[in-house]
Amino acid sequence: MSILAHRRAARAARRHPDWCAGGHRCNLGEHRADPLTVDVPGLGRALLTRVRGRDGREHAEVTLTVALADAEPVARAQLLGLARDLDVVINRATRASAHPAA
Ligand SMILES: [Zn+2]
16 A cells, blocks of 8 residues: 555544544544443343444444343353353344345
């Protein structure tokens, strides 16, 4: 890549995409949207945030809070089920991005 092309790419990366929340959320070379909150009262909450990294690639950042049972081994079984479900979610999201028309 020529120096001019590199500078153009760097300038384009600094521009905020229309979904970027700007302000304190957008720094250190990243652009971040306002998080989308999915709240299930008494059970849990998920925060999904669209992020464009310094390298220009985008990803979804997911923060998940789930209520667990007070007793073992139920809480441990819940965590195991959650891990399995997250595997399904990640695989589904990856398939969707690989085949957007499907
Ligand atoms: Zn930004």
